[in-house]
Amino acid sequence: ARRGLGLGAVGARGAVSGPLSGWAGPGRASRRLFSTRNILVELEEGAGVAVMKMKSPPVNSLSLDFLTEFSISLEKLENDRGCRGVILTSAVPKIFSAGLDIKEMCGKSAEHYAEFWRAVQEMWLKLYKSNMVTIAAINGNCPAGGCLMAVSCDYRIMAENPKYSIGLNETQLGIVAPFWFKDTMVNTIGHRATERSLQLGLLYSASDALKIGIVDELVPEEKVLNAAAATMSQWLAIPDYARQISKSMMRKPTLDRLLTHRESDIQNFVSFVTKDSIQKSLQMYMESLKQRKG
Amino acid sequence: ARRGLGLGAVGARGAVSGPLSGWAGPGRASRRLFSTRNILVELEEGAGVAVMKMKSPPVNSLSLDFLTEFSISLEKLENDRGCRGVILTSAVPKIFSAGLDIKEMCGKSAEHYAEFWRAVQEMWLKLYKSNMVTIAAINGNCPAGGCLMAVSCDYRIMAENPKYSIGLNETQLGIVAPFWFKDTMVNTIGHRATERSLQLGLLYSASDALKIGIVDELVPEEKVLNAAAATMSQWLAIPDYARQISKSMMRKPTLDRLLTHRESDIQNFVSFVTKDSIQKSLQMYMESLKQRKG
Amino acid sequence: ARRGLGLGAVGARGAVSGPLSGWAGPGRASRRLFSTRNILVELEEGAGVAVMKMKSPPVNSLSLDFLTEFSISLEKLENDRGCRGVILTSAVPKIFSAGLDIKEMCGKSAEHYAEFWRAVQEMWLKLYKSNMVTIAAINGNCPAGGCLMAVSCDYRIMAENPKYSIGLNETQLGIVAPFWFKDTMVNTIGHRATERSLQLGLLYSASDALKIGIVDELVPEEKVLNAAAATMSQWLAIPDYARQISKSMMRKPTLDRLLTHRESDIQNFVSFVTKDSIQKSLQMYMESLKQRKG
Numbered sequence: 001a002r003r004g005l006g007l008g009a010v011g012a013r014g015a016v017s018g019p020l021s022g023w024a025g026p027g028r029a030s031r032r033l034f035s036t037r038n039i040l041v042e043l044e045e046g047a048g049v050a051v052m053k054m055k056s057p058p059v060n061s062l063s064l065d066f067l068t069e070f071s072i073s074l075e076k077l078e079n080d081r082g083c084r085g086v087i088l089t090s091a092v093p094k095i096f097s098a099g100l101d102i103k104e105m106c107g108k109s110a111e112h113y114a115e116f117w118r119a120v121q122e123m124w125l126k127l128y129k130s131n132m133v134t135i136a137a138i139n140g141n142c143p144a145g146g147c148l149m150a151v152s153c154d155y156r157i158m159a160e161n162p163k164y165s166i167g168l169n170e171t172q173l174g175i176v177a178p179f180w181f182k183d184t185m186v187n188t189i190g191h192r193a194t195e196r197s198l199q200l201g202l203l204y205s206a207s208d209a210l211k212i213g214i215v216d217e218l219v220p221e222e223k224v225l226n227a228a229a230a231t232m233s234q235w236l237a238i239p240d241y242a243r244q245i246s247k248s249m250m251r252k253p254t255l256d257r258l259l260t261h262r263e264s265d266i267q268n269f270v271s272f273v274t275k276d277s278i279q280k281s282l283q284m285y286m287e288s289l290k291q292r293k294g
Numbered sequence: 295a296r297r298g299l300g301l302g303a304v305g306a307r308g309a310v311s312g313p314l315s316g317w318a319g320p321g322r323a324s325r326r327l328f329s330t331r332n333i334l335v336e337l338e339e340g341a342g343v344a345v346m347k348m349k350s351p352p353v354n355s356l357s358l359d360f361l362t363e364f365s366i367s368l369e370k371l372e373n374d375r376g377c378r379g380v381i382l383t384s385a386v387p388k389i390f391s392a393g394l395d396i397k398e399m400c401g402k403s404a405e406h407y408a409e410f411w412r413a414v415q416e417m418w419l420k421l422y423k424s425n426m427v428t429i430a431a432i433n434g435n436c437p438a439g440g441c442l443m444a445v446s447c448d449y450r451i452m453a454e455n456p457k458y459s460i461g462l463n464e465t466q467l468g469i470v471a472p473f474w475f476k477d478t479m480v481n482t483i484g485h486r487a488t489e490r491s492l493q494l495g496l497l498y499s500a501s502d503a504l505k506i507g508i509v510d511e512l513v514p515e516e517k518v519l520n521a522a523a524a525t526m527s528q529w530l531a532i533p534d535y536a537r538q539i540s541k542s543m544m545r546k547p548t549l550d551r552l553l554t555h556r557e558s559d560i561q562n563f564v565s566f567v568t569k570d571s572i573q574k575s576l577q578m579y580m581e582s583l584k585q586r587k588g
Numbered sequence: 589a590r591r592g593l594g595l596g597a598v599g600a601r602g603a604v605s606g607p608l609s610g611w612a613g614p615g616r617a618s619r620r621l622f623s624t625r626n627i628l629v630e631l632e633e634g635a636g637v638a639v640m641k642m643k644s645p646p647v648n649s650l651s652l653d654f655l656t657e658f659s660i661s662l663e664k665l666e667n668d669r670g671c672r673g674v675i676l677t678s679a680v681p682k683i684f685s686a687g688l689d690i691k692e693m694c695g696k697s698a699e700h701y702a703e704f705w706r707a708v709q710e711m712w713l714k715l716y717k718s719n720m721v722t723i724a725a726i727n728g729n730c731p732a733g734g735c736l737m738a739v740s741c742d743y744r745i746m747a748e749n750p751k752y753s754i755g756l757n758e759t760q761l762g763i764v765a766p767f768w769f770k771d772t773m774v775n776t777i778g779h780r781a782t783e784r785s786l787q788l789g790l791l792y793s794a795s796d797a798l799k800i801g802i803v804d805e806l807v808p809e810e811k812v813l814n815a816a817a818a819t820m821s822q823w824l825a826i827p828d829y830a831r832q833i834s835k836s837m838m839r840k841p842t843l844d845r846l847l848t849h850r851e852s853d854i855q856n857f858v859s860f861v862t863k864d865s866i867q868k869s870l871q872m873y874m875e876s877l878k879q880r881k882g
Contacts, residue, residue, distance in 0.1 A: 171834050174827040182837055187485045191775045192801060198834040200826055213486060238494055239468040246465050246492040249476055481779045507780060532788055533762040540759050540786040543770055
């Protein structure tokens with residue numbers, strides 16, 4: 001009999017259904033919206049796909065409020081059996097996210113820094129281990145923490161605009177990307193490219209990002225969301241359960257490393273950011289940003 | 295003196311011989327054949343190279359019998375000092391191997407599933423840690439377990455036939471590739487490509503497989519075996535002992551991971567495959583294969 | 589406020605200075621030379637960059653003396669707050685380094701072999717963990733231990749001369765690259781390329797080395813040093829402290845593996861090299877080198 005496990009799969013995907021083919025009930029077609037100050041969620045109930053739009057002008061900085069809302073919104077979708085996939089994108093023109101909000105790292109108490117850092121960790125833990133299909137629709141600049149969000153998704157589509165760049169550029173600011181930023185980057189582009197990237201704080205143009213593998217696909221700017229939706233439907237054709245286990249198998253060791261060292265990672269951040277020299281640098285940097293704005 | 299370890303090696307390979315240059319005795323030129331129901335072995339004693347031909351039509355499914363014969367044949371060659379390299383290929387047109395035999399996973403006892411899974415493990419352990427040079431001559435479709443066999447060899451040559459594909463496509467069937475399939479794939483194409491590949495159960499065309507590194511070389515279909523033999527003679531020019539230690543250094547941590555978790559891996563498989571929902575899916579899938587056949 | 593951590597970095601590198609921007613004092617412009625028998629060091633105090641020139645004709649073999657001088661010279665620079673980067677190159681035409689000196693491995697006592705191997709380890713430990721920016725200016729052949737030195741630097745520029753090659757070719761001589769050579773190579777070109785490379789003892793032409801990622805850049809032979817200096821000034825634009833922590837984060841696990849197993853690694857080498865069969869092979873190999881020389 002022609003009964004090899006793999007062969008049939010070549011053309012017989014439809015043969016497997018029922019218990020393995022996912023959560024979404026049939027025939028529901030309404031759209032649900034919910035929004036916080038910084039995040040707008042549009043859930044297409046028929047497709048089982050949500051679009052999470054970051055809407056915190058001017059640059060979608062990851063403030064404590066932003067991060068908290070992000071984690072709550074994502075968890076809400078995670079627990080919604082009608083949602084199987086999330087497209088993460090920006091509602092602010094020209095920027096995906098500029099990363100961590102420096103204001104949360106300047107002139108505050110050690111307790112505040114610890115709370116902030118825990119929220120950064122929580123955002124990443126929730127996004128990187130999500131059971132949903134996660135696709136980043138990168139429609140603007142994507143440095144530092146913005147890049148972390150993108151590389152934590154399952155797939156990345158970037159606007160082919162030569163003005164946009166992406167990368168973990170912390171080193172250029174005298175800041176060090178924590179080990180789990182590094183781990184996520186190694187999982188995406190490998191050890192050597194990450195080593196060079198982190199040492200130099202490199203920002204890659206969209207086309208270089210594609211070459212080195214930080215993003216998976218470039219499309220014209222106006223087509224980023226449509227391309228993300230098309231890719232999403234390909235990913236949702238895969239039985240959820242097997243896809244989720246496969247994803248978890250790949251990512252669990254990296255997630256566990258932070259879970260094991262979570263408190264010491266917070267302590268590291270607090271003791272780093274409370275240094276006089278670092279506070280001075282960050283304040284000078286904030287001043288320079290204000291002047292550029294003005 | 296011109297005595298750097300590396301420099302001489304540039305042109306002086308012939309200088310090292312005697313104790314380091316391998317096992318094969320000189321001047322033996324006969325051919326030995328041995329065959330089981332599913333595997334035909336042709337050992338060229340002069341070259342010290344065996345060709346293992348999988349001959350279980352229609353699709354070289356990895357049944358319990360097949361796997362047992364495979365492991366015994368490979369061990370026989372391993373213990374034969376006259377054999378230094380193995381070329382693994384198919385005697386069935388258009389298919390290398392379709393992977394695990396679904397019939398072994400349907401309607402049988404838990405004991406049977408455990409025995410079957412142990413045989414799958416054994417095949418991989420023997421192939422991945424082989425002291426011989428192992429080359430896959432991929433002359434047909436190569437999904438799932440077939441792909442595992444191929445990526446467990448030292449080198450892969452595939453027929454450049456656009457109809458053939460290769461990949462770990464288990465997810466498309468609602469099945470999850472076990473962690474050691476995943477590990478072997480990560481060792482071959484890296485973390486990111488494996489993550490995407492496993493989540494989507496991707497099958498790659500021969501040319502895409504070359505690009506992503508699942509195979510090392512494409513040749514016209516009728517030249518696959520000759521190309522494998524030519525590559526084999528290059529590999530056999532290397533002193534066996536140093537090559538074997540180098541291979542073991544690269545693969546031992548991956549092998550040890552399964553050896554350490556072998557029993558729990560069997561238990562995982564048994565408890566997965568005995569689920570009602572999985573049995574139902576596999577039976578539906580088998581029905582669909584029968585109908586395609588008819 | 590426009591206060592994302594990453595965004596500002598896009599164009600505002602100059603904003604961070606003071607405590608984070610490095611060690612070099614301003615306005616010093618003299619050049620210091622110091623030299624041992626095998627190593628010449630030229631330190632440009634204004635730039636904070638040293639050029640280490642290996643000058644042990646005919647092939648810069650890594651003898652015990654050479655290695656000891658190398659480690660001492662590097663440590664001297666490491667402890668010099670006026671030196672932030674090192675360019676490693678050769679003063680001998682057509683050869684970067686031919687690797688370990690076979691004379692140190694032939695006809696000596698077990699104590700000598702142990703001392704020699706410890707010196708090889710020490711060279712690698714110092715180079716791979718250096719806090720300085722390390723750039724290899726590969727102006728000649730670069731096999732075996734020479735390749736190890738190169739891949740232990742932060743960046744590699746090679747002369748695009750088709751006669752030069754680079755690679756860990758130990759296996760071709762019946763010798764096995766130790767696990768930390770292997771680890772360094774995996775960190776540079778990944779698992780699969782390393783596995784093939786070590787099993788076959790591959791030497792890559794400059795252009796193949798670029799393709800596979802052993803080197804980062806090719807330039808005409810006469811421009812290697814200038815290109816290295818230009819790259820160095822880009823790397824030195826990054827704040828030292830953040831770059832050093834990032835580098836250490838990437839390399840510490842690999843360094844720790846040798847530190848943990850240092851004594852057993854020495855024992856392995858001694859028991860390997862004292863084997864009669866290996867001594868015989870190495871002596872034959874040395875004879876063949878002498879004849880080629882004559």
